[in-house]
Amino acid sequence: MTGVGMNRISLLGTSPRNGMMLLGFMIVMVALPYFLGQSWLSITTEMLILALSASALNIMLGYSGMVSFGPAGMYAVGAYTTGVLMEKLGWGMLPATLAAPVMAGLVGALVGWFCVRRSAVYFALLTLAFSQIIWTVVFQWYSVTGGDDGLVSVPVPDFFFEITNCYYFMLAVVSVCLFIIWKIVNSPFGMTLQAIRENPNRVEFIGVNVKRYQLASFVISSMFLGIAGSMFCLFSGSAFPDYAYWVKSADMLVICLLGGIYNFFGPLVGTVVYTVLTKIISEYTMHWHLVLGGIIVLIILAMRKGVVGTLANYWANRKSAAA
Amino acid sequence: MLLEAKGISKSFGGLSAVSEVDLTIGKEELVSIIGPNGAGKSTLFNLLTGHIRPDKGTVTYKGEDITSRKPYDISRMGIGRSFQKLNIFPRLTAFQNVQASLFSAKKKNHKLFADSCRMLGDEVEEILQSVGLGGQSDTLGGLLAHGDQKRLELGIALALNPELLLLDEPTQGMSPGETVETTELIRGLVRARHISLAFVEHDMSVVFGISDRINVLHQGMLIFSGKPEEVKANEEVQRIYLGKGEK
Numbered sequence: 001m002t003g004v005g006m007n008r009i010s011l012l013g014t015s016p017r018n019g020m021m022l023l024g025f026m027i028v029m030v031a032l033p034y035f036l037g038q039s040w041l042s043i044t045t046e047m048l049i050l051a052l053s054a055s056a057l058n059i060m061l062g063y064s065g066m067v068s069f070g071p072a073g074m075y076a077v078g079a080y081t082t083g084v085l086m087e088k089l090g091w092g093m094l095p096a097t098l099a100a101p102v103m104a105g106l107v108g109a110l111v112g113w114f115c116v117r118r119s120a121v122y123f124a125l126l127t128l129a130f131s132q133i134i135w136t137v138v139f140q141w142y143s144v145t146g147g148d149d150g151l152v153s154v155p156v157p158d159f160f161f162e163i164t165n166c167y168y169f170m171l172a173v174v175s176v177c178l179f180i181i182w183k184i185v186n187s188p189f190g191m192t193l194q195a196i197r198e199n200p201n202r203v204e205f206i207g208v209n210v211k212r213y214q215l216a217s218f219v220i221s222s223m224f225l226g227i228a229g230s231m232f233c234l235f236s237g238s239a240f241p242d243y244a245y246w247v248k249s250a251d252m253l254v255i256c257l258l259g260g261i262y263n264f265f266g267p268l269v270g271t272v273v274y275t276v277l278t279k280i281i282s283e284y285t286m287h288w289h290l291v292l293g294g295i296i297v298l299i300i301l302a303m304r305k306g307v308v309g310t311l312a313n314y315w316a317n318r319k320s321a322a323a
Numbered sequence: 324m325l326l327e328a329k330g331i332s333k334s335f336g337g338l339s340a341v342s343e344v345d346l347t348i349g350k351e352e353l354v355s356i357i358g359p360n361g362a363g364k365s366t367l368f369n370l371l372t373g374h375i376r377p378d379k380g381t382v383t384y385k386g387e388d389i390t391s392r393k394p395y396d397i398s399r400m401g402i403g404r405s406f407q408k409l410n411i412f413p414r415l416t417a418f419q420n421v422q423a424s425l426f427s428a429k430k431k432n433h434k435l436f437a438d439s440c441r442m443l444g445d446e447v448e449e450i451l452q453s454v455g456l457g458g459q460s461d462t463l464g465g466l467l468a469h470g471d472q473k474r475l476e477l478g479i480a481l482a483l484n485p486e487l488l489l490l491d492e493p494t495q496g497m498s499p500g501e502t503v504e505t506t507e508l509i510r511g512l513v514r515a516r517h518i519s520l521a522f523v524e525h526d527m528s529v530v531f532g533i534s535d536r537i538n539v540l541h542q543g544m545l546i547f548s549g550k551p552e553e554v555k556a557n558e559e560v561q562r563i564y565l566g567k568g569e570k
Contacts, residue, residue, distance in 0.1 A: 184436065194414075202406075
């Protein structure tokens with residue numbers, strides 16, 4: 001058995017076949033507004049943003065082996081940066097959105113500096129603690145963040161009130177971000193992160209300053225989380241303390257685990273599975289949390305490597321069996 | 324001298340693991356470290372590579388004090404090592420295992436947007452070939468046979484292009500046939516690449532086969548250092564370690 005199906009996925013290489021698949025997928029995404037109703041188009045837009053958040057988290061989780069319980073903190077920093085700058089300081093949309101990854105990156109650097117000093121469960125708890133601190137700040141700082149009322153009238157341009165426009169904008173931003181993340185995780189830097197994930201002690205002995213790379217991973221992940229938060233602020237025209245709450249972090253973690261963390265496409269597929277399940281189940285029962293939880297437990301038990309990881313393995317095994 | 328340790332000591336909670344050890348490794352010298360289990364061999368390696376800090380003593384490499392340097396710093400200076408327990412990147416392919424190390428050696432691992440896929444591919448394949456893993460590029464490290472994983476670890480260390488290689492039981496767990504093969508492989512590699520080698524080993528045929536000099540550790544102390552024939556002739560070493568059968 002070879003490792004092709006596991007790390008370096010051949011799904012999106014440079015071969016013509018893969019290029020065609022990607023092109024086909026993008027055509028479908030561009031054509032979606034012609035097929036979907038307003039409500040599903042809105043859900044799909046949310047999914048795009050959620051997929052970006054989960055992919056950003058997965059830079060740490062899947063590629064660097066750093067289990068963060070606090071991605072929502074950075075997501076909220078992005079959302080509030082854009083929200084506060086536009087609503088309170090009257091900034092234009094463009095600078096306010098560009099400021100989001102910068103701010104999230106700076107906060108990420110500060111928080112990350114403390115967190116990477118510890119590993120495993122201590123790292124996870126530190127990230128949780130810091131994200132709860134961010135939540136508390138957002139919740140209490142009425143004059144700036146609006147406290148528990150949140151920011152409810154972020155003056156987003158009229159352009160975004162039309163859901164189709166909003167969808168296309170998000171599709172463009174998320175596609176560009178995912179492309180950049182793809183480049184990063186498949187670069188020598190990304191390979192070094194994966195080596196750290198596999199065996200941080202060994203990596204020290206091939207001349208890599210592990211903490212520095214973990215911090216870089218933390219900052220990059222935070223920046224993309226910040227962009228996702230900022231996009232959600234534009235999408236909803238609002239920002240709430242809930243964005244920073246641990247439940248939001250848990251959503252992102254579950255999505256990554258559902259889809260598979262050792263695969264670039266895991267978080268993307270996880271987002272679709274999670275969102276669609278949520279929407280469908282909640283139409284049938286009030287106790288949808290219970291049903292959803294049960295289904296997630298079953299999927300994770302049956303597919304230990306997540307949906308994508310399991311399918312990729314199955315595919316690779318079939319291929320090698322046929323060969 | 325390439326590497327020189329002077330009076331290094333380390334104790335763990337009152338138990339002295341290494342005490343007052345002086346060790347030298349010359350340029351292109353093949354040095355072995357032997358001793359019964361618990362003699363402090365692995366601890367000594369860990370002290371030399373910055374994995375743990377000595378309580379006392381100094382380690383110099385090419386005249387520079389490296390006693391309190393970090394492992395990544397020491398590795399960058401040209402000291403590669405392997406470990407007693409298998410220590411590879413199990414979910415990366417054999418190719419990627421070596422490539423990750425090579426990225427570091429060539430200072431390419433900070434490159435954020437370059438495509439890593441086949442980067443430095445020829446050099447990686449050459450290293451894999453040289454440790455006898457030519458056809459195994461795409462196999463996940465963790466799925467290789469035990470002996471192959473040991474050789475992969477050697478490949479990871481070689482990718483650093485080290486001047487000094489510290490190998491902790493490089494043939495551990497190998498069959499007698501594999502041991503002979505791997506020993507020859509190591510000897511060939513270090514000679515061809517002009518690498519100095521220090522290794523810990525239990526297999527006496529390996530030790531006497533390739534060492535220029537043998538260091539005998541006992542209860543954390545270096546009790547003897549000399550040529551293979553001198554070690555064979557030394558009575559104290561005979562008594563505490565080699566036993567009569569080894570004469």
